[in-house]
Amino acid sequence: RRSEYRLARKRERLHLVEGLLIAILDIDEVIQVIRSSDDGEQARTRLQEVFDLSHPQAEYILELRLRRLTRFSRIELEAERDQLKAEIDQLVELLGSDVLLRGQVASELEAAAEAYGTPRRTMLLNGGPVQPRSAKAAAAADLQIADSPCRVFLSATGRMVRAELSADAPGGGVIPPTRRAKHDAIRSSVDTTTRGDIGAVTSAGRLVRFSPVDLPSVPGNAVQLAAGTKVEQYLALGKGEQVIALVPLTDGPPIALGTAQGIVKRVAASELGTKPEIEIIGLRDGDRVVGAAPASDAAELVFVADDAQLLRFDASSVRPQGRSAGGMAGIRLSDGARAIAFAVVGGSSFDAVVVTVAGSTAALAGTDAGSAKVSAFTEFPAKGRATGGVRAQRLLRGEDALTLAWVGSDPRAVGADGSVRALPEPGAKRDASGQPLDAVVGAIGTAIR
Incomplete structure (x- = not known):
């Protein structure tokens, strides 16, 4: 469930990053569309129509500060896009394989045990529960320990x-x-x-x-x-x-x-x-x-x-x-x-x-x-x-x-x-x-x- 949640969040973030990259490629026209619109609703609708954006992408661009639309930010966004795609591929592969899922669970359990585990306070010894027996059976029992x-x-x-x-x-x-x-x-x-x-x-x-x-x-x-x-x-x-x-x-x-x-x-x-x-x-x-x-x-x-x-x-x-x-x-x-x-x-x-x-x-x-x-x-x-x-x-x-x-x-x-x-x-x-x-x-x- 955690991996499915992470996969959904990364796909949502990748969708927004791809929308920002579209806007940066034609930033002058994006600004012109926003300035010529009467209100936010019209600006969002026109952005969706002109640049073929989804509703979340257009909304995210409207709420974005202009400092994020510089050339340096474009390089950062492209790097983030590539990293998100790689992480999404890894999560898809993980969720599609029971072997990989079991291995991931085992490694995380080992890490948790190493970080938070404490030594046992009780020591394990060989033995078992005492079975109730009659006095006659107890007297006849062999009390010697097996030579194993x-x-x-x-x-x-x-x-x-x-x-x-x-x-x-x-x-x-x-x-x-x-x-x-x-x-x-x-x-x-x-x-x-x-x-x-x-x-x-x-x-x-x-x-x-x-x-x-x-x-x-x-x-x-x-x-x-x-x-x-x-x-x-x-x-x-x-x-x-x-x-x-x-x-x-x-x-x-x-x-x-x-x-x-x-x-x-x-x-x-x-x-x-x-x-x-x-x-x-x-x-x-x-x-x-x-x-x-x-x-x-x-x-x-x-x-x-x-x-x-x-x-x-x-x-x-x-x-x-x-x-x-x-x-x-x-x-x-x-x-x-x-x-x-x-x-x-x-x-x-x-x-x-x-x-x-x-x-x-x-x-x-x-x-x-x-x-x-x-x-x-x-x-x-x-x-x-x-x-x-x-x-x-x-x-x-x-x-x-x-x-x-x-x-x-x-x-x-x-x-x-x-x-x-x-x-x-x-x-x-x-x-x-x-x-x-x-x-x-x-x-x-x-x-x-």
């Missing part, structure tokens, strides 16, 4: 949920959200079953085996990490210990780990055993794990240090070791520098990016937003293991270190409370300086998928 396929998500802010998977749906039924929400930056995800076991690699070099059966369950088409439970409330962690990544415990690629002191290690899944928790890397004093993920020989390993150095090298150069081994040199760090990020990039690295955030170490935590940039991973040349890296960001005045770094595809930034943060557009040069951020970025992860 699921995907466990760990957010960059430390929340976990499990999403039920469907074998018949693309991607297991997990639908990436169209709009961002709190805690939507994903640090790690693992496909398993509801009653199966997966591992949590911690910053203390431990692997904690656990089952996701008691995690909040969310539908695959509405995964929201705000509905998840905090990881420290689900797992027994030590003081200051954090979960760095979730890893599968099935036979697969070795698990690669990187530490703040630049040590790298790969450990085979067969070395993990069946104990509830084990040490998978022997850390030196003051060291901690900063990243972990499965890494085949075809993958690349990436370190990013706080002095803005990045090193990428082949995972095949790191031979798998036993779980109690201390690893080997990964990146050669300068004096006082520490690795702040470690990542595994698969064989296809064309869509991977490097996100770096720079700031001042002297500023109070949470007060300096700093600057950030997003560069293509292919901008950084590969080097050998145990060598120095290449510069990943040029520091601005007042900045003395990288405070955050992340390597992967489809980055998402959030604040310390999980609120959405914006990152600069990708495409920055490898050693370019960053762009100022509007708010402090607390963590970076990938999109829900």
